[in-house]
Amino acid sequence: xxxxxxxxxxxxxxxxxxxxxxxxxxxxxxxxxxxxxxxxxxxxxxxxxxxxxxxxxxxxxxxxxxxxxxxxxxxxxxxxxxxxxxxxxxxxxxxxxxxxxxxxxxxxxxxxxxxxxxxxxxxxxxxxxxxxxxxxxxxxxxxxxxxxxxxxxxxxxxxxxxxxxxxxxxxxxxxxxxxxxxxxxxxxxxx
Amino acid sequence: xxxxxxxxxxxxxxxxxxxxxxxxxxxxxxxxxxxxxxxxxxxxxxxxxxxxxxxxxxxxxxxxxxxxxxxxxxxxxxxxxxxxxxxxxxxxxxxxxxxxxxxxxxxxxxxxxxxxxxxxxxxxxxxxxxxxxxxxxxxxxxxxxxxxxxxxxxxxxxxxxxxxxxxxxxxxxxxxxxxxxxxxxxxxxxx
Numbered sequence: 047x048x049x050x051x052x053x054x055x056x057x058x059x060x061x062x063x064x065x066x067x068x069x070x071x072x073x074x075x076x077x078x079x080x081x082x083x084x085x086x087x088x089x090x091x092x093x094x095x096x097x098x099x100x101x102x103x104x105x106x107x108x109x110x111x112x113x114x115x116x117x118x119x120x121x122x123x124x125x126x127x128x129x130x131x132x133x134x135x136x137x138x139x140x141x142x143x144x145x146x147x148x149x150x151x152x153x154x155x156x157x158x159x160x161x162x163x164x165x166x167x168x169x170x171x172x173x174x175x176x177x178x179x180x181x182x183x184x185x186x187x188x189x190x191x192x193x194x195x196x197x198x199x200x201x202x203x204x205x206x207x208x209x210x211x212x213x214x215x216x217x218x219x220x221x222x223x224x225x226x227x228x229x230x231x232x233x234x235x236x237x
Numbered sequence: 238x239x240x241x242x243x244x245x246x247x248x249x250x251x252x253x254x255x256x257x258x259x260x261x262x263x264x265x266x267x268x269x270x271x272x273x274x275x276x277x278x279x280x281x282x283x284x285x286x287x288x289x290x291x292x293x294x295x296x297x298x299x300x301x302x303x304x305x306x307x308x309x310x311x312x313x314x315x316x317x318x319x320x321x322x323x324x325x326x327x328x329x330x331x332x333x334x335x336x337x338x339x340x341x342x343x344x345x346x347x348x349x350x351x352x353x354x355x356x357x358x359x360x361x362x363x364x365x366x367x368x369x370x371x372x373x374x375x376x377x378x379x380x381x382x383x384x385x386x387x388x389x390x391x392x393x394x395x396x397x398x399x400x401x402x403x404x405x406x407x408x409x410x411x412x413x414x415x416x417x418x419x420x421x422x423x424x425x426x427x428x
Contacts, residue, residue: 123428124427124428125426125427125428126427126428127428162358163354163355163357163358164354166354166357166358166360166361167353167354167357167358169357169361170353170357170360186423186426188419188420188422188423189423189426189427191390191423192387192390192420192423192424192427193427195386195390196383196427199382199383199386228379229379229383230427231379232379232380232383233383233424233427235316235377235380236315236316236317236380236383236384236387236421236424237314237315237316237317237318
């Protein structure tokens, strides 16, 4: 049971993800999403132009937060310290809604080839946003790309761990930062 | 000008990629691909069940080659040495057809959101195949995942560099292995 009161926007996202899981992305209409969320179609369209944007909106915001955290990290931060600042910035906006969404989104993606493709493109987009922010700090290309990939892996691993737990006071940031540290440590064992 | 004589299968792939670029993936029909390649629709269906499989076929073969090279690397190979063996195995099958395809496929992907999503999923699939092969060798999870990501980045970078050059005697393997070495060296600068 949810221990928080979602607004219309949050209810729409949760309803959409559940419907995508139950009946597929293509077969799900805006009218069905609105009905399941208990709002009118007009309310849907006040929040999202279409069902595709409902998925993309969160991704754009996440890319921006990760990049902003990197950009605003102290000038003497190493590439991975800057990535850690990006993870902290993005994590700070993730509340109960995001946590509840985690397992549901995972189920929806597992059930749909189309959502798997979008999810893969999302990872590429997040890595590109972080790479660009690192390059703008003067980090040379292969290092920037690699640091960004570690950041995406850390965010995904941290998010998965966090959203599977059930302690309401638990924050995402420590999970993402621990995953980043694990990956950093793993670089010493690549050979 | 091609300095090699492509067979029907190769002509179909090249024709399809060019048509995807010119008019989009959705708008391209099997009949158009066959006509452009100078073969009948029956010939298309002898090689591929549909236009989607035409794209996926190469990916499955590539995943298998990368994984086989990793599996058969010497028992004392480090994770990155095993990845290098995978890159060499996959590179050894790449001839003039793959080289000619590189820039065309890049143009097709740049022109199509749908192909971007498929291309992103392809990277995820290659990384998963390499991760599984490394885990089967006893490489622990975060190291395996990281080594696989480096392998995918190295393959993509090496392939891009190779397919942009114009020396017919040039092989893919040295480009992919040099990119892997650059990425390995970059791990020392992550901070």
